[in-house]
Amino acid sequence: MCITVFMWEAHPLYPFLFFFNRDSITAEPLGWWEGGEILGVRDGQAGGTWLASSKDGR
Template identity: 90%
Template structure:
């Protein structure tokens, strides 16, 4: 929602069904705000202190690849990079 709240100019709501290892909080040296995926350690929604945010949407695959990397690392890598 854009400019729908007096205090917060931008509200973003997101729903995922993964299990979290920790509640919402700052991690990665206090630079990333998000929750961690309890299985793979990544995240599906997070933001950084410099105002960037990243997310991945849900995607169901017909086949599971046991050695495949988690897509939850994509937001973490993006937020850790310095522009």
């Protein structure tokens, strides 16, 4: 099951808030990928992700 929350201009310091919960992949670790540029859960088989962030905000 997935839960997604988008909040647009709901907070004075953060113009866009995004909350996402995906409980189908609970065994995959969250952390910085090799090289330390991407933070997110990495699929152990396919090598990709469904949601991640970089240090420069992308």
